[in-house]
Amino acid sequence: MIARSLKWSRHNLFAKPFDVLLSLTVIPGVLWLIWQIAGWALTVAQWDIIPQSLRVLMIGIFPVDQAWRTWVAAMIIAALLGAALGCVFAFRGRHAGGLLLVVAVALVLTGTKGLANILCVAALVALFGLSWALISRVPAARRGLVPASFVGLIAIFAVMAPPGAGLWGGLLLSILLTLVTAVVTLPIGILLAFGRRSRFSSVRWICTAYIEVMRSVPLIMVVYWIWILMPVLTPQLNLADVVRGMIGFTLFYSAYVAEYVRSGLQAVPRGQTEAARSLGMSEFDINRSIVLPQALRVVVPPLVGNVLDIFNTAPLVFIIGLTDFLRAGQMILANPQYGDRTYEVYSFLFLTYFLVGSLITFVARKLEKHLARGSR
Amino acid sequence: MTVQTQANVAGNVADDDLPARRRRNRIRYNATQSAIVAAAIVLVVLFAFAVKEGLARHGIRFSFSFLWDAAGFDISEGKTVALEDGVWPALLNFTSDHLIAQAFVTGIFNTIKVAVLAILLSTVLGTLLGVGRLSTNWVVRNLSFWCVEFVRNTPLLIQLVFWYFAVVLHFPPIAAAAKVYGVVISQQGLYFPVPTWQGGDSVLAIGTATAFWVAILGVLFDRNGTVRWICAGAVLLLGAMMFATGIVGLDLPVASKFQARGGTSMSPEMAALLLAIVVNSASYIAEIVRGAIDALPKGQWEAAASLGLTRRDTVNDIILPQVFRVVLPSFGNQYISLTKNTALGIAIGYPELFNIYGTIANQTGHSLEGIVIVMASYLILSWAISAAVGWADRRMTRHGASR
Numbered sequence: 169m170i171a172r173s174l175k176w177s178r179h180n181l182f183a184k185p186f187d188v189l190l191s192l193t194v195i196p197g198v199l200w201l202i203w204q205i206a207g208w209a210l211t212v213a214q215w216d217i218i219p220q221s222l223r224v225l226m227i228g229i230f231p232v233d234q235a236w237r238t239w240v241a242a243m244i245i246a247a248l249l250g251a252a253l254g255c256v257f258a259f260r261g262r263h264a265g266g267l268l269l270v271v272a273v274a275l276v277l278t279g280t281k282g283l284a285n286i287l288c289v290a291a292l293v294a295l296f297g298l299s300w301a302l303i304s305r306v307p308a309a310r311r312g313l314v315p316a317s318f319v320g321l322i323a324i325f326a327v328m329a330p331p332g333a334g335l336w337g338g339l340l341l342s343i344l345l346t347l348v349t350a351v352v353t354l355p356i357g358i359l360l361a362f363g364r365r366s367r368f369s370s371v372r373w374i375c376t377a378y379i380e381v382m383r384s385v386p387l388i389m390v391v392y393w394i395w396i397l398m399p400v401l402t403p404q405l406n407l408a409d410v411v412r413g414m415i416g417f418t419l420f421y422s423a424y425v426a427e428y429v430r431s432g433l434q435a436v437p438r439g440q441t442e443a444a445r446s447l448g449m450s451e452f453d454i455n456r457s458i459v460l461p462q463a464l465r466v467v468v469p470p471l472v473g474n475v476l477d478i479f480n481t482a483p484l485v486f487i488i489g490l491t492d493f494l495r496a497g498q499m500i501l502a503n504p505q506y507g508d509r510t511y512e513v514y515s516f517l518f519l520t521y522f523l524v525g526s527l528i529t530f531v532a533r534k535l536e537k538h539l540a541r542g543s544r
Numbered sequence: 545m546t547v548q549t550q551a552n553v554a555g556n557v558a559d560d561d562l563p564a565r566r567r568r569n570r571i572r573y574n575a576t577q578s579a580i581v582a583a584a585i586v587l588v589v590l591f592a593f594a595v596k597e598g599l600a601r602h603g604i605r606f607s608f609s610f611l612w613d614a615a616g617f618d619i620s621e622g623k624t625v626a627l628e629d630g631v632w633p634a635l636l637n638f639t640s641d642h643l644i645a646q647a648f649v650t651g652i653f654n655t656i657k658v659a660v661l662a663i664l665l666s667t668v669l670g671t672l673l674g675v676g677r678l679s680t681n682w683v684v685r686n687l688s689f690w691c692v693e694f695v696r697n698t699p700l701l702i703q704l705v706f707w708y709f710a711v712v713l714h715f716p717p718i719a720a721a722a723k724v725y726g727v728v729i730s731q732q733g734l735y736f737p738v739p740t741w742q743g744g745d746s747v748l749a750i751g752t753a754t755a756f757w758v759a760i761l762g763v764l765f766d767r768n769g770t771v772r773w774i775c776a777g778a779v780l781l782l783g784a785m786m787f788a789t790g791i792v793g794l795d796l797p798v799a800s801k802f803q804a805r806g807g808t809s810m811s812p813e814m815a816a817l818l819l820a821i822v823v824n825s826a827s828y829i830a831e832i833v834r835g836a837i838d839a840l841p842k843g844q845w846e847a848a849a850s851l852g853l854t855r856r857d858t859v860n861d862i863i864l865p866q867v868f869r870v871v872l873p874s875f876g877n878q879y880i881s882l883t884k885n886t887a888l889g890i891a892i893g894y895p896e897l898f899n900i901y902g903t904i905a906n907q908t909g910h911s912l913e914g915i916v917i918v919m920a921s922y923l924i925l926s927w928a929i930s931a932a933v934g935w936a937d938r939r940m941t942r943h944g945a946s947r
Contacts, residue, residue: 180680181683190681191683195683368580370581381919384926386887388888388890396912400594481701483699483701510709518698518706521699525698526697
């Protein structure tokens with residue numbers, strides 16, 4: 169054992185003089201940093217602020233007596249995400265163990281909040297697992313997925329709307345924004361991508377100009393612009409800030425999705441369209457049932473990465489006065505009572521973002537491997 | 545599924561019919577084309593009309609004349625183009641009696657300032673991290689991996705506010721500022737030493753300085769490798785000479801109780817924005833570099849090893865030159881997105897273009913006209929970056945091909 173570890177460290181840490189130098193400076197530095205952080209986290213930090221303000225972090229300033237609406241919305245989201253996962257990865261026994269672990273962690277976080285919350289968390293995870301298992305075991309259920317996701321999104325809006333869309337906030341808002349943007353940009357992006365290689369030069373021009381302009385301006389500007397433009401254009405409609413933000417995100421990310429899809433379209437060999445044409449299929453049918461399925465297959469991993477991008481830019485809605493996850497954390501810190509808890513709150517925010525982001529990256533990488541297998 | 549019954553197969557059609565069909569197809573194509581153009585124009589006109597109506601309802605007229613009004617607000621940092629003594633255009637500090645157009649110029653100046661610095665620093669840091677991810681040293685490899693993963697999987701905005709509120713604003717106050725190699729680090733900002741011109745107008749001094757700059761141009765632009773090395777040597781030699789003879793002095797910042805004097809300063813907002821953007825961009829660049837290294841044929845490593853090159857020589861002389869030729873377009877995209885990311889400076893109050901636009905929109909109410917200007921500025925910046933990267937790319941490929 170000792171001999172093996174010595175051999176390992178000779179090969180991996182002290183192979184050459186330069187490596188020795190590097191190891192001897194970096195390892196103590198890293199250890200010191202870990203020691204400092206661990207010491208702070210275990211002794212100095214006062215973590216009680218996290219459970220105390222968990223509700224604000226999760227749902228913002230949504231009224232407490234209406235909180236059941238957010239639970240319903242969260243359950244719909246969990247079911248949709250589980251179903252999406254089920255399309256790609258089969259549900260296995262060990263996954264159930266992982267879900268139990270998630271419940272345990274959630275219980276530690278919400279444990280002091282009473283039985284109702286514990287039941288809700290358990291139901292949330294159970295729903296996620298159930299829809300995952302259902303979709304992966306019953307392939308026929310996948311046909312209903314696209315309509316179901318639209319119905320689900322509308323249901324979320326219907327459930328959440330009554331107390332006022334201005335009250336949406338916290339992590340729930342970030343996730344909702346990401347979900348809506350990801351779902352709505354897909355059809356628009358596909359249309360734009362096809363428009364960019366249309367037979368008609370005018371369509372090509374318009375789509376190219378749209379995509380290129382959107383890709384060279386900052387998202388924060390687009391969101392702000394849509395936010396001030398909407399009331400000017402449609403004064404009678406009186407859209408909520410949240411909806412205007414979603415429109416801004418959608419317009420911006422459509423251009424990115426279009427570029428991903430276009431790269432996928434280019435990856436489809438010419439022979440495919442030529443073969444379909446020689447069979448006498450119409451252009452529309454060729455695109456819909458020959459080109460698009462093959463193109464989408466290639467671009468699924470980058471599109472999942474795009475979802476991560478959307479989630480990571482969701483905090484930009486602060487510019488139009490919305491309280492997303494990050495802003496909720498800052499709101500807590502603005503309370504003078506909690507002024508000295510900066511590092512605790514930021515650690516929690518960073519950790520949550522990192523967990524969600526790593527999960528999405530992990531899924532994207534798995535997908536890449538999964539899809540590459542077939543095309544060998 | 546509809547099957548085209550009248551397939552465009554020449555054999556099915558009588559020969560005299562073909563020109564007529566071609567003409568018909570062409571006319572149909574042109575008609576559709578014109579209809580689309582007309583529809584687009586109508587849409588744009590309708591849109592413009594609706595905007596004008598909506599603005600009129602609020603009592604605002606769409607016009608750019610507000611650009612020539614006095615600004616009436618101050619900007620904490622940044623230069624603008626103004627006529628010095630009413631004669632020569634020069635870079636001056638912005639004051640509230642300047643025009644609004646000049647405020648926009650200040651914003652563009654600040655954006656470019658951060659973007660250029662961030663591009664330089666993040667390229668260096670990103671390449672180091674990317675090479676670090678392929679290091680033979682286990683600790684370095686994993687450390688680079690986790691740093692890159694962490695930064696890429698968390699939002700830039702939270703990184704930015706963390707750097708600002710939790711790091712830069714927790715620097716010591718200026719009275720107790722930390723000093724590292726002449727750099728003063730404090731809450732009020734960072735202060736760097738700068739070289740200053742002490743040579744007056746003596747011919748020898750000006751001649752040396754001119755030779756110095758010519759040598760730098762030679763390092764950057766000369767095609768001949770040997771000449772570039774000679775120029776680099778000349779740069780070092782002339783630089784050292786100028787310091788030694790006192791033609792160029794060093795202006796060190798000195799911190800007193802309330803402020804620091806001398807040197808050049810960087811506001812805390814700019815320091816935080818720069819840190820956040822450099823670290824963020826560097827991890828994306830690291831990923832690009834790693835991807836490109838992974839994509840190189842294994843034979844390159846093996847051939848270098850069989851020639852007896854050390855790993856460091858292999859990386860420096862075999863791998864990286866090839867990698868840089870491949871990654872430049874991706875670097876260009878990253879530089880563009882980095883420039884766009886500077887717009888987040890509004891979250892911490894750094895006066896870049898978007899932040900100044902926000903102030904102007906609040907003060908004058910001309911938010912839509914302002915958006916047109918901001919959008920055009922970002923478009924031009926993006927095009928400039930992609931043109932520069934395209935130029936470098938062509939230059940590099942040509943060199944590679946001739947070698």
